[in-house]
Amino acid sequence: MRLLVVGAGATGGYFGGRLAEHGRDVTFLVRDARAAQLKKDGLQIISPNGDAKVTPKVVTAKELKEPYEAILMTVKAFGLEQSLEDIAPAVGPDTMILPTLNGMRHMDVIAKRFSARNATPCVCKVAATLDKEGRIVQLAKFQDLSYGEADGKPSPRTEALDKFMQGAGFDVRHSPHIMREMWEKWTLLSSLGGITGLMRGNIGEIEAAPGGVDFVLAFLDEVLSIVRKVGVAPSEEFLKATRATLTSKGSPQAPSMYRDLVQGYRIEADQIVGDLLKRGQDAGLKTPLIAAAYTNLSIYSARQAKA
Ligand SMILES: NC(=O)C1=CN([C@@H]2O[C@H](COP(=O)(O)OP(=O)(O)OC[C@H]3O[C@@H](n4cnc5c(N)ncnc54)[C@H](OP(=O)(O)O)[C@@H]3O)[C@@H](O)[C@H]2O)C=CC1
Numbered sequence: 001m002r003l004l005v006v007g008a009g010a011t012g013g014y015f016g017g018r019l020a021e022h023g024r025d026v027t028f029l030v031r032d033a034r035a036a037q038l039k040k041d042g043l044q045i046i047s048p049n050g051d052a053k054v055t056p057k058v059v060t061a062k063e064l065k066e067p068y069e070a071i072l073m074t075v076k077a078f079g080l081e082q083s084l085e086d087i088a089p090a091v092g093p094d095t096m097i098l099p100t101l102n103g104m105r106h107m108d109v110i111a112k113r114f115s116a117r118n119a120t121p122c123v124c125k126v127a128a129t130l131d132k133e134g135r136i137v138q139l140a141k142f143q144d145l146s147y148g149e150a151d152g153k154p155s156p157r158t159e160a161l162d163k164f165m166q167g168a169g170f171d172v173r174h175s176p177h178i179m180r181e182m183w184e185k186w187t188l189l190s191s192l193g194g195i196t197g198l199m200r201g202n203i204g205e206i207e208a209a210p211g212g213v214d215f216v217l218a219f220l221d222e223v224l225s226i227v228r229k230v231g232v233a234p235s236e237e238f239l240k241a242t243r244a245t246l247t248s249k250g251s252p253q254a255p256s257m258y259r260d261l262v263q264g265y266r267i268e269a270d271q272i273v274g275d276l277l278k279r280g281q282d283a284g285l286k287t288p289l290i291a292a293a294y295t296n297l298s299i300y301s302a303r304q305a306k307a
C-alpha cells in the first residue's frame with residue numbers, strides 16, 4: 001500500500017512521520033516552502049513517546065500523476081477545497097481519503113468533490129503542534145488513529161489499511177463503530193473548542209472559576225441535544241469519560257483550536273462550532289451557549305482576517 005499524506009503539519013507530520021520511521025511507503029504532498037524545509041532539515045518529531053527524524057518522500061501538486069490506495073488528509077478545514085483540487089490525479093474510485101480534520105462537514109465536501117466511497121471515516125486523537133523550526137512537537141502521550149468503512153463492516157481495502165497502520169509506533173483501531181466515533185470526537189471537540197474559546201482558559205482554569213463546572217456541563221448538554229437529534233448518539237462510556245475530561249481539576253487540556261487562537265492564528269470555528277450550531281438550528285433546537293461561543297469566535301475570526 002502507498003499512502004499520500006496531504007500536509008506535513010502537526011497531524012500529518014506526526015502520523016506520516018511515524019509511518020515513515022517504521023518503513024511504510026509514505027509520500028508527503030506539501031507546498032513549496034515546506035518542501036524546501038523538509039529537504040533541508042528532514043521531518044523531525046519531538047515527542048514524549050520518543051523523538052524521530054526521517055527524510056521523507058516529498059511531492060508537490062504538479063508532480064502527482066496516479067492514484068494512491070490511501071490518502072491521509074491533514075489540512076485545516078479552510079484549506080480543504082484547494083487541497084482536494086490538488087490531489088485529483090491521486091484519487092481513483094477506490095482510494096480511501098482519511099481525514100484527520102475535526103467536525104463532520106469535510107466528509108460531505110470530500111464526497112461531493114469525489115464520491116462517498118472515497119470519503120473514508122477516520123478519527124484522529126493527538127495533541128501536536130509545529131514549532132518555529134517546523135518540527136512536530138507532540139504535547140501529550142496519546143496518539144490514536146481509528147478508521148473503517150462507514151457501514152462498520154471490514155472490507156479488503158480497510159483490512160489492507162489496517163495492516164499498513166499496525167505497528168508503526170502509535171495506537172490504531174479498525175473500528176466497527178467509526179461513524180459513532182466520529183460524532184463522539186466532534187462532541188468532545190466542539191465542547192472543548194466552544195468552552196475554552198468562550199472562556200479563554202484551559203479546562204483546569206475554567207473548572208476552578210466560580211460557575212465553571214455548571215457552565216461546562218450545560219454546554220455539553222446543548223452539544224448532546226444536537227448530536228442525539230441529527231447525528232449518532234454517543235455511548236455511555238464515552239459520556240462518562242467526556243464529563244470527567246471537561247471538568248478535570250487542574251487539567252491543562254485545551255484543543256488545537258484554542259492553541260491556534262492564543263497564538264493569533266486562523267481558527268476552524270465554522271467547521272467545529274458553527275456547523276454544529278447550524279445543524280441544531282435546522283432541526284429546531286435552541287442552544288444559546290453554543291450560539292454565544294460561535295459569536296465570540298466569529299468576532300476573533302473577523303479581526304484575525306483583517307490583521
Ligand atoms: N493539532 C492537533 O493536535 C490536532 C488537530 N486535529 C485536526 O486536524 C486537522 C489538521 O490540523 P493540524 O495538523 O493541526 O494543522 P496544521 O496547520 O499543523 O497542518 C496543516 C498543514 O496542511 C498544509 N497544507 C494546507 N493546504 C495544503 C495543500 N493544498 N497542499 C499541501 N499542504 C497543504 C499546511 O502547509 P503550509 O505550510 O504549506 O501552510 C500545514 O502544514 C484540523 O482539522 C485539526 O482540527 C485533530 C486532532 C488533533
Ligand SMILES: CC(C)(CO)C(=O)C(=O)O
Pocket residue numbers: 102124125126127188189192254255256257
Ligand atoms: C481531541 C483533541 C483535543 C485531541 O485529539 C483534538 O482533536 C484537538 O486538539 O484538535
